[in-house]
Amino acid sequence: MNVQKLSIPDVLLITPQKFADERGFFSETWNADKLKAHEVPSTFVQDNQSFSAQKGTVRGLHCQTEPYAQGKLVRVLRGAIWDVAVDIRQGSPTYGQWVAAELSVENWTQIWIPCGFLHGFCALVPNTEVLYKVTASYAKDCERSVRWNDPALALPWPVGAEEAVLSDKDREAPLFNPQDNWFQY
Known part of the structure; x- marks a missing residue:
């Protein structure tokens, strides 16, 4: 696996190897032992999959607070997305900054987003499917959104x-408030 730190070094781009032949390909998309060195947790408790029928579908910006804060490992099964993570960890040197990457079935790249980040993405093509592993279960009371x-x-x-x-929830989400103290760094 190729692992690259982004300008916010806790967010990683991970590109697994693909082994192709006349039948198709094989790829090891997750390996706890290999990613432990990059501080990616080995315990995921839930997989989420989304399908966006239309180009321009935006999902986010979302996060969950403690005790159900979620780290996310995001990958595209079909299509392409523009994926973004915004650092909302109070005290972080990159607080309020963001990083983004294009993830697609062609580039086979995944993004690791640790707890303490808003997350969102936009479907770049119709019929896009996204799968993401999370480190904590969904908890409605801990869910937060920013426009x-x-x-x-x-x-x-x-x-x-x-x-x-957009969903109604995303359309009506509040603006970012730097006084919100959702995560301590």
């Missing part, structure tokens, strides 16, 4: 507000 296109975050989404396909 996907908050001007204070200035995220360069690949779609504008007119083209974005």
Whole structure:
């Protein structure tokens, strides 16, 4: 596996090897022993899968707080996404900063997003499927959202507000408030 630190070094791009032949390919997409050296936890408690029928579908920005804060290992099964993580760990030197990457079935890249980050993504093509492993179960009382296109975050989404396909929850999410103390670093 190729593991690359992003400009926020706790967020990692992970590209597993693919072994292809005339039948197709084989790939080891998760290996706890290999990723332990990069501080990726070995315990995931839930897998989530989403399907976005339309290009421009935006999901996020979401996180969960303690005691159900989630680290996420995200990969694309079909299609492509622009994936973003925003550091909301109070006291972090990169607090309020973001990193993003394109994940696709073609580039076979995954992203590891630890606890303490808002997460969101945009489908770059129709019929996109995303699978992500999480380190804690879903807990509605711990769920938090921030508006996907908050001007204070200035995220360069690949779609504008007119083209974005959003849930009511994401459309009505509050703006980022630096006084929110969801995570201590």
